[in-house]
Amino acid sequence: MKSLFDISGQVIVVTGATGTLAGEAARYLQRQAAKVVYLSRSQEKVDAAVEIAKCISDDYLGVVCDVLDQIALESAYAQIMDCWGRIDGLVNGAGGNLFGATIGPDQEVFDLNMNDYSKVLDLNLKGSVVPTLTFAKAFKKQKRGSVVNFSSMASPLAISRVLGYSNAKAGIDNFTRWMANELAQKYGDGVRVNAIAPGFFIANQNRALLQNTDGSYTERGQSVIDNTPFGRFGHTEEICGAIHYLLSGASSFVTGTVIPVDGGFSIYSGV
Ligand SMILES: NC(=O)c1ccc[n+]([C@@H]2O[C@H](COP(=O)([O-])OP(=O)(O)OC[C@H]3O[C@@H](n4cnc5c(N)ncnc54)[C@H](O)[C@@H]3O)[C@@H](O)[C@H]2O)c1
Known part of the structure; x- marks a missing residue:
């Protein structure tokens, strides 16, 4: 019997x-x-990712595409359907804060650059x-598929300095619920949309906010650790379990949820 968590053979973007x-x-x-x-988005980075993927198995495809470019996404969709004929999962991982959209320590909210x-x-x-909207067309045909968004x-919490990022991520939670309802009502219970809400993991897009160049934590980084019951940042591999669950049959009755992966950050009052 196949495991509830079996995702072998699934085509996942x-x-x-x-x-x-x-x-x-x-x-x-x-x-x-x-x-x-x-x-x-970047050819160079996709080439580097594919070099590593080659060492895992033959079942990979590198696609250079900007997630805001609808035409490029349509051609990516056609390329994937040509290659494998189906799409079972979509992990919307592109995102992150942009330095220009951060309110600096010596700035006020009124200084926010609206362009950024x-x-x-x-x-x-x-x-x-x-x-x-592009890749879920395959889910409509198949009456099956799972989206995992990144919240x-x-x-849910007011985190200083990152207004635009916070507004967008609140939008992701709403979009997750909205789309979960829409796709289930129209295409049935095989089509699901959920999100994970990572706590703090050191990554390129937030490193400058959390870590000094010598590797020590910034005041903000230390404050995050002090407010995380586990007393540490996440290890990158700790993101994988929740994503696996949401893509697999183990979550077949789960849609519209946002699952924190945060070492307890979201449940701690700070007291
Ligand atoms: N690291 C954290 O602590 C943390 C916490 C909460 C949420 N998140 C979310 O997790 C997701 C991944 O973030 P990360 O921390 O790994 O950041 P990251 O900067 O390491 O990765 C983001 C990736 O998205 C790609 N990208 C950026 N703009 C793109 C575009 N227009 N088209 C295609 N690709 C594009 C970048 O090239 C990069 O490879 C993001 O949505 C982020 O907001 C991260």
Whole structure:
């Protein structure tokens, strides 16, 4: 009998698969015998991701594509359908804060650069909406498929300095629920949409906020640790279990949820 968690042979598109968390997840899924699409914006980074993927199995595809470019996403969809004829999962991993959209320690909220605010909103909200609207067309045909979005602690909690990022991630939670309802009502209970909400993992997009160049923690980084019952940042591989669960049959009656993967950050009052 197949395990509830068996995802072998599933075709799973991972956006932002050249980054810290989504890259870790993509390689993990490939090691579970899934067929994995490494989708990201930079040719150079996709080439590097594919070099590693080659050592895991033959079931990978590197696709260079901007998650905000609907035309490029359509051609990525056609390329994947030509190659494997189906899509079973979509992990919307592209995202992250942008330095220009952060309110500096010596700035006020009134100094916020609206151009950068819009960019971070686009990347972190539309950057999951547009890929979902593109790749979930396969789910409509198959009456089966699972989307995993990336939310953040910045959605339910007020986290200083990152207004645009927080607004976008709150939008992701709403989008997750909205789309879960829409796709289930229209295409049945095989089509599911969920999100994970990572706590704090050191990655390229947040390193400068959390860590000094000598590796010690910034005041903000230390404050995160002090407010995390586990007393540490997440290890990148700790993101994989929740994603695996949401893509597998083990979560067949689960949709519209946002699962924290945060060492307890979201349940701690600080007292
Ligand atoms: N690291 C954390 O602590 C943390 C916490 C909560 C949520 N998240 C979320 O997890 C996700 C992954 O973040 P990460 O920390 O691994 O960041 P990361 O910067 O390491 O990875 C993001 C990846 O997305 C790619 N990307 C950026 N813009 C793109 C675009 N327009 N089109 C295609 N690809 C694009 C980048 O090239 C990069 O490979 C993000 O949504 C982030 O907001 C991270």
